[in-house]
Amino acid sequence: xxxxxxxxxxxxxxxxxxxxxxxxxxxxxxxxxxxxxxxxxxxxxxxxxxxxxxxxxxxxxxxxxxxxxxxxxxxxxxxxxxxxxxxxxxxxxxxxxxxxxxx
Numbered sequence: 001x002x003x004x005x006x007x008x009x010x011x012x013x014x015x016x017x018x019x020x021x022x023x024x025x026x027x028x029x030x031x032x033x034x035x036x037x038x039x040x041x042x043x044x045x046x047x048x049x050x051x052x053x054x055x056x057x058x059x060x061x062x063x064x065x066x067x068x069x070x071x072x073x074x075x076x077x078x079x080x081x082x083x084x085x086x087x088x089x090x091x092x093x094x095x096x097x098x099x100x101x102x103x
Contacts, residue, residue, distance in 0.1 A: 011062075011063065012026070012062065012066075014059050014062060017055070020036075020055060020062075021033065021036070021037075023059075024058060024061075024062060027062050027065050027066065028058070028062055028065065029061060029065065032058060032061055032062075036054070039054050040054060
């Protein structure tokens with residue numbers, strides 16, 4: 001596993017697939033560049049909606065890597081997130097133990 005440099009405050013160019021590929025290799029999480037290529041290879045390139053979804057998802061991963069608050073949120077332990085959700089549900093008057101109804 002290679003160490004990833006910190007890139008906070010700087011956002012790479014990602015206007016083309018070539019630029020996104022470079023950004024994923026330099027700034028992405030480990031395995032992102034390969035996963036991106038696999039997803040594109042498995043997608044019908046005439047399905048522009050799906051291609052756009054894939055590109056947006058991987059652009060977002062690079063942007064998340066550039067955001068110190070995003071990285072801090074990813075590093076939070078599950079227990080902390082669970083406790084925060086319970087507290088917020090209790091404050092909203094909902095029982096955090098019961099599944100919530102969806103409309």
